[in-house]
Amino acid sequence: MHSYSDTAFGRLESAWDGHFRLRLADGTSVDLHLTDTTSAQVVRNLGEPYHDVTGRLAELLATPGRLVFAHGPVYPDGRRQATQVTFVGEGADEHVFERPDWWIDQVRELARFYRRAQFGTGEVDYADYRTQIRLGGDKNGRHVQETDTISRLVYGMASAYMLTGDEDFLTVADRGSRYLRDHMRFVDTDEDVTYWYHGVDVDGGRERKLFTSEFDDDYHAIPAYEQIYALAGLVQNYRVTGDPAIKADIDGTMRLFERFFADPVLGGYYSHIDPVTLSPHHDSLGANRSRKNWNSVGDHAPAYLFNLYLATGDERHLRMLEHTFDMIVSHFPDRDTPFVQERFHADWAPDRSWGWQQDRAVVGHNLKIAWNLTRMGAALPKYDYARLADRLADTMPDVGRDPLRGGWYDLVRRQAPHDFVWHDRKAWWQQEQAILAYLVLAGHRGDAGRLAHAREAQSFYNAFFLDHDEGGVYFNVLADGIPYLMGTERLKGSHSMSMYHSAELCYLATVYNGLLVRGEPLDLWFRPRADADFPDRSLRVAPDVLPAGRVRLEGVLVDGEPYRDFDADAMAVRLPDSAGPVTVRARLVPVERS
Template sequence: MSDRTPEHTFSDLVAGYVTAYDRDRSIVDLRTSDGRNLRMTITETTSAEFLRNLGDPYLDASAHVDDLLRPGRYLYAHGIFYPGRGEESFMVRRLLFLGRKPGDFNFEEHGWWARQLGELARFYRRAQFGTKNPVDYADYRTILRLGGDKSDHHVQETDTISRLVYGMASAYMLTGDEDFLGVAERGTEYLRRHMRFVDRDEDVTYWYHGVDVRDGVESKLFTSDFDDDYDAIAMYEQIYALVGPTQTYRVTGDPRISTDIESTLRLFKNFFHDEQRGGYFSHIDPILLSPDHESLGHNKSRKNWNSVGDHAPAYLINLFLATGDKRHADMLEETFDLIVEHFPEDGSPFVQERFHADWTPDRTWRWQQDSAVVGHNLKIAWNLMRMNAIRPKKEYVELAEKLGRSMPEVGSDQWRGGWYDVVERTLREGETAHRFVWHDRKAWWQQEQAILAYLLLAGNTGDEGFLRHAREASSFYNAFFLDHDEGGVYFNVLADGTPYLLGNERLKGSHSMSMYHASELAFLSTVYGRLLLHGEPLTLWFKPRPDGFPDRVLRVAPDALPPGRVRLDWVEIDDRPCSDFDPVAMTVNLADATGDVVVRAHLSPVED
């Protein structure tokens, strides 16, 4: 029996697990993620295909449908509901299979995510710089059209360059492609020369919102030009200015990057940090460097998820991985303790995301009001588990698991698959589902947060439910966000997975999108999948400078992983075996290196 009876003809997508297939009647019974049942009819015109990665050719499966429709298989079915046909009302037009047999998922193949990251890096390199070598960041443009063509928008935003740099540095770590590292290093240098302002009086560094480049003339944009943050210094823009340089620092140890990061951290401590009540203000006035000046308007004396929590995923965990510095672990601990203390609300499945200075929830701020960004809840769960690997606390795990268990029902599409954007935090009287604030579209970055949250929850706990959510989220992302025609990934798709290609959401580069989330997803899905879930080794590349890392120790842990789960098996320096490493701490001694060296670090999961 079907749990959905149509009253009019409409097309839709259904995601679920095959429970039965009657070949003679061409009837398939499907069970959705939340246990609803649907009976589908296969027709003579039903087509089928296998999931494919970026850069892979189309692989037709239409001739094998009878053999592939086996109980237990998770799949996607596009079709049309017809009224008046009872339980056989859904006529399937297209099937998407995720693997060769039940329980198989193509994205769990050994090299899937690494290949995807390489394709992403080649797309953005080609779109921004063509075939130039070395690349010239004077050519960089924030706005990229669907196919990667540049617009005539001339503002080079600091954060989007930094996000591109992150992606390129990550691609080098996973593939060893020197071209990607060259793009990352040139981008980092461009940020230092054109987007950085060193205030020697205050001994801090600021990062410009961007630079307007016209006819070879640069105009610096000191304060944000984005509507939510206009004419203020926004904490999240300063945070994301560090995302690319920090990832590059992990690879090279460039001391100039370290100096910039430390100087920016002094900016955060001296002017954004609330010394009395803890946490970081979201904005400061550009003249007086004050968080409570009237000029800030709706951003006066405010704190939010981005200003408090985004330090961790953007740069701070990676900085700690690169340095092992206790100060950075202390800062991480402070922010996550504050999240555990102030963000949850009794009786609500969602966290609170915006606050006044005294941590009173702010439910009237501009577009957010009393709504929940689904991806922020997932991002908190993911990063709490990372923080628990650095300084374990039961409160971190409890909140992460609580969010992991509550989010699917209130934030995911359990009929079609995928994760929604922004929903109302409070149920209206008589309703059982949280209303969408604007639409039911699904954004690429929110899928990333779901995938990483559930991969890490599953990798830490062994919970099959978390693993199922990770696989379902990975399935939807790989099925509907990869642009096989133009390259890169789509910003948004409709509820049924159709790309949404209007306005800013048709772009591959914008204020909101560069290379960061898609590359972070590919990098960390490789790390979590291989090392925590599938028992597979992982090789990473580094290229430390002779003056890199003050203690001359290269730290190669790929992420904040559960202690004792991963070890460093072998190391090569310039293709020669190296024995001077610590397998447990995952460190390599570089004291004897007198020039740039290429380090290959081979990591393996520790068997129970």
């Protein structure tokens, strides 16, 4: 007998005589049959034990409406057998990831995994840092330290501190920021700019600076995205501490963007510059000569610029955000396909022949544009921002989501029938973009349909991407949710993975599930220095760019004591004079809408 194993995911419709029916995401239904060896569990978080409910299977299948995963053989006649059933909650309307502590506990476990993998349990010394981390947390043999992956780790640790108040995580973030500045930074005093090395090769104990990118797509160039992600961790760390040295390097790097990557005539930012001339038009750049792309134009916003604006309230940063999103709504939409354009020539003509991308769509980039346009609409409402965010949110499920198993795909052809380019695997960062696309829209708009999409995406991520054996999250899973553990996709640390997307998801899912969807309070921690470089000496504690009037600052503790010098509506704390750093705990609460 020939069969194959597969997963089905949907809302429970009914159950009868050892069978049950699921309604799939596309509205169709599928029937499954149980056996006397079928097991059942509830989705569990990192750090939690296996939650067996096999003895309650009949009871849990008796209530329609709950989200259910069922895995097992599919027979040639179409029969589906459920050998393992996974519930997203025990209650009919329960979703485990909406517990107030779910994402906070998850980011705590993630931070512990990466802290242990990189530095053990002792002193935090970034000389020990390695880009590649194996599945269980062991280090790869090659001793390369990439700037962006250190920055991504710093981002994750700073975000973990904001949600937990665990000072060990902040220590990892602070020392990572200092290491970046001491080893990966170049200050060009002639041009008055700061830029960042690709990384450092410390093989054999000697430090060799890697000035230009080492990757095929960007070889011997300075790509914008590497400079962008060098700031991701630094800005999040600055948001917590106000470190003036970090702020100076942020400002220097932003001058680099405006002076050498920006197109002052047609707008946007070029994707690469020559390392000698700092020109985006030099022949040495080859296929990257005079090009713009999603990363160089749009990635400023989520990687660091929103967080920098939250920390400073600086109108310059708001104007840069506006320019970024104006370029996106002006040049990225495509009337002929459901997807945005992602690569362009200098004059904004679409480039459909570049490298691996060709005429192909990265599903996650389309979703990422949707949730960041929604955030931007809260800072500066524009019809075009909302229109494109809605269009992408409405069209992406039909071309990027798996309606049978749940979860979201990776790279597909932009032209119908939108076939897969390489495979039908699902990457952890694409799931993050799907979750946030619909969760942010649901939080800002109160849209039940968008919330349903967000819940389905959160279900798949939490059911299949959490590694309960080794810690951390998997890079990729197969279409049915089974971990894919081959090649670089087996790693927990790589050029692509270093706690950034997983921590960003934990942070923003906490903000939106709690404050905006469920109306629950949120505590955030900050550790401003005595010399914190915040405008007006005000610590801005807004958790994200949220709709006006929806959240207020209810109370503040400074070093554990109640503190009254704050603006509740502006969510700003006037910092006290102090001889050293102080711990600020801010409680944010939703404002009831009339």
